[in-house]
Amino acid sequence: MAQILTIDSSTGRALGRAVEALARGEPIGLPTETVYGLAADATNAEAITRIYETKDRPRFNPLISHMSGLDMARRHAVFNPLAERLANAFWPGALTLVLPLAPDSDIHALATAGLPSVAVRVPTGFAADVIAAFGKPLAAPSANRSGRISPTTAQHVADDIGDRIGLILDAGPCAVGVESTIVEVTDSGLRLLRPGGVTAEAIEAETGLRLSRQHSDPGQPLVAPGMMASHYAPAAQVRLDAERVWPGEVALTFAARPMAGLEDARLVLDLSPAGDLREAAANLFDYLKRADSSGAEIIAVASIPGAGLGEAINDRLRRAAAPRPATHAR
Ligand code: TXA
Numbered sequence: 001m002a003q004i005l006t007i008d009s010s011t012g013r014a015l016g017r018a019v020e021a022l023a024r025g026e027p028i029g030l031p032t033e034t035v036y037g038l039a040a041d042a043t044n045a046e047a048i049t050r051i052y053e054t055k056d057r058p059r060f061n062p063l064i065s066h067m068s069g070l071d072m073a074r075r076h077a078v079f080n081p082l083a084e085r086l087a088n089a090f091w092p093g094a095l096t097l098v099l100p101l102a103p104d105s106d107i108h109a110l111a112t113a114g115l116p117s118v119a120v121r122v123p124t125g126f127a128a129d130v131i132a133a134f135g136k137p138l139a140a141p142s143a144n145r146s147g148r149i150s151p152t153t154a155q156h157v158a159d160d161i162g163d164r165i166g167l168i169l170d171a172g173p174c175a176v177g178v179e180s181t182i183v184e185v186t187d188s189g190l191r192l193l194r195p196g197g198v199t200a201e202a203i204e205a206e207t208g209l210r211l212s213r214q215h216s217d218p219g220q221p222l223v224a225p226g227m228m229a230s231h232y233a234p235a236a237q238v239r240l241d242a243e244r245v246w247p248g249e250v251a252l253t254f255a256a257r258p259m260a261g262l263e264d265a266r267l268v269l270d271l272s273p274a275g276d277l278r279e280a281a282a283n284l285f286d287y288l289k290r291a292d293s294s295g296a297e298i299i300a301v302a303s304i305p306g307a308g309l310g311e312a313i314n315d316r317l318r319r320a321a322a323p324r325p326a327t328h329a330r
């Protein structure tokens, strides 16, 4: 079983242990502000392969390469003025930029899936410290088995893949709770590949540009590799825009809004009684896991506003509700 090291009480020791494991090519459970990542040396083929094995990911999708700061990112990706502007406005933070791969970058082709582009992000806090101490970018998808809900606590990571890795660093619950926003930056503009922790509205306000939204909706063709319609799948079925809950179901509500049948629900979880989308995003994956743990077969989810962070929340909920391969069934 993985050792869980709490970083607030022993930051120096945790940092040292993390760097040792990364230098051996081992993936570690690393807290970021969005979700917990399964992080490994982005320049090391063996280490990247171990990420895929640990996740049971059936094929190689490009991974996000996490940087300690803009200086490191510039060594691996080509920044045009628009990319510079976004990096300055939103880094460190929950924004991933897809940019041309720099000619002399040593990020391994397994991390970019051989594409001429690379996805880069600078996380906040402890994750950035680990990358700076290690001195090389870290490839890190979410630290869950493929198709499962992303982890927002160290315990989630331990429950899902704790028997497959040696070390999980624990920085408490993730502040954002949904993955980063992925934006492709080209000379002709910006394309939203995945809604996430930085809102489209904030990016549009910063740049004065409209984001084209070409991420895949469930049932539509894939744009970003790895943006599978069925993803973030709980064991239970998810029913969206529910106006009532039936006996035995879990109700996932929002803003203390009433839903018919609540008194007979197995469990009622309000993503944010105050109606705060930030709080709802931070609670989303944990509440889906709790709903699953209750043994319910159906999770009835109230409609959630679609603006701001609601775009990412609704995207993840649609994926959780999408038809999925039989292997994910309870
Ligand atoms: O918040 C996050 O982004 C988390 C934390 C750990 O940082 N990481 C994460 O990584 O969600 P992952 O591997 O689950 O998502 C990476 C996404 C995939 O959908 C992949 O297709 C897309 O990024 N991606 C990576 N490189 C790309 C590229 N060159 N072009 C287009 N999409 C790319």
Ligand code: MG
Pocket: 141, 142, 150
């Ligand atoms: Mg993931």
